[in-house]
Amino acid sequence: MKEIGKLLKEKRKTGGLSLKAAHKSTKIQEQYLVALEEGNMKVFSAEIYYKSFLKSYAKYLGFDPELILKQYEEKKSSDVAHQYSYERDDSFFSKDDKEDNAQDDKKVKDGSVETKWLVAVLVVIAVLFIVFLYFNKNISEIADGNQSLPDQFPAQPQQTEEVPVLASAVLIEVSSDTLMSDKKDSAEEALNIKASKQPAAPAAPVAKTAKQSVDSAKKNAELELRIEAVENVWVKIESDSRELYQGTVLKGSSKNFKASDKFSLQIGYAPGIKVFLNENQIDVVSGSVQDVNNILLTRDDL
Numbered sequence: 001m002k003e004i005g006k007l008l009k010e011k012r013k014t015g016g017l018s019l020k021a022a023h024k025s026t027k028i029q030e031q032y033l034v035a036l037e038e039g040n041m042k043v044f045s046a047e048i049y050y051k052s053f054l055k056s057y058a059k060y061l062g063f064d065p066e067l068i069l070k071q072y073e074e075k076k077s078s079d080v081a082h083q084y085s086y087e088r089d090d091s092f093f094s095k096d097d098k099e100d101n102a103q104d105d106k107k108v109k110d111g112s113v114e115t116k117w118l119v120a121v122l123v124v125i126a127v128l129f130i131v132f133l134y135f136n137k138n139i140s141e142i143a144d145g146n147q148s149l150p151d152q153f154p155a156q157p158q159q160t161e162e163v164p165v166l167a168s169a170v171l172i173e174v175s176s177d178t179l180m181s182d183k184k185d186s187a188e189e190a191l192n193i194k195a196s197k198q199p200a201a202p203a204a205p206v207a208k209t210a211k212q213s214v215d216s217a218k219k220n221a222e223l224e225l226r227i228e229a230v231e232n233v234w235v236k237i238e239s240d241s242r243e244l245y246q247g248t249v250l251k252g253s254s255k256n257f258k259a260s261d262k263f264s265l266q267i268g269y270a271p272g273i274k275v276f277l278n279e280n281q282i283d284v285v286s287g288s289v290q291d292v293n294n295i296l297l298t299r300d301d302l
Helices: 001-015 019-026 030-038 047-061 065-088 093-143 163-195 210-220
Strands: 223-229 232-238 242-249 254-259 263-267 274-278 280-282 293-297
Touching: 001 030, 001 047, 001 223, 019 030, 019 163, 030 093, 047 065, 047 232, 047 242, 093 280, 163 223, 223 293, 242 254, 274 293
Parallel strands: none
Antiparallel strands: 223 254, 223 274, 232 242, 232 263, 263 293, 274 280
């Protein structure tokens, strides 16, 4: 990637542009511009950020961004193929070197096996020692008389002469409850017969609550997205797995988009843009990393 970075750097210097001026126009931080010119992809948290910044920077310098991205993909494929070929080609090793490497591998493997056996033996010894301590403790407690045998036969409760009196009271109470229950059942049966002769009142329709109406409206409403650029900001917008826009939104301009389910936004400079979903402003600065943010907007954000 250093060839592409060198090309970008030479183009910038030929045009007499500074990194500060490039940052001001593209809203790409200077550290990312330096990484692009040096071909250092480790600075970027993901390849998609590198490609997006590369495309915007190439367009700013006057290159064809699609052609630059094509060169990047070709270079990446070439580097992968070269690395695989280098790893597979061991013809430059001599026969003695191969034998030495094989012996070293065998020694490492034998050492690893011996280490595993040693660890297993130590584990077995530790387990046996713990078992010995456990049984030794139990034996000592039995010898000292600390353990007692459980009672085999629990004590029988003593019967008193008050049992017949209590039984009589229970019978009297049950008889009273039975009489009261019979009277109550007869009264309820009479009321049920009277109620069955009267016509049933028609059921009133259940009124739809205001909250249900609002939730239904949100569920069926079309999502409308509006972005307003406070500064020049690079953005990428996708809707329902389809790309709607990718590029730099100029300061003072706005764009509108519609979707049925969701919006996916990638913002290169979060403080420089305002986002509205169905006229509700969305906070795009919170959660950003070095002013770069990825946001997913759905109906739940309404």
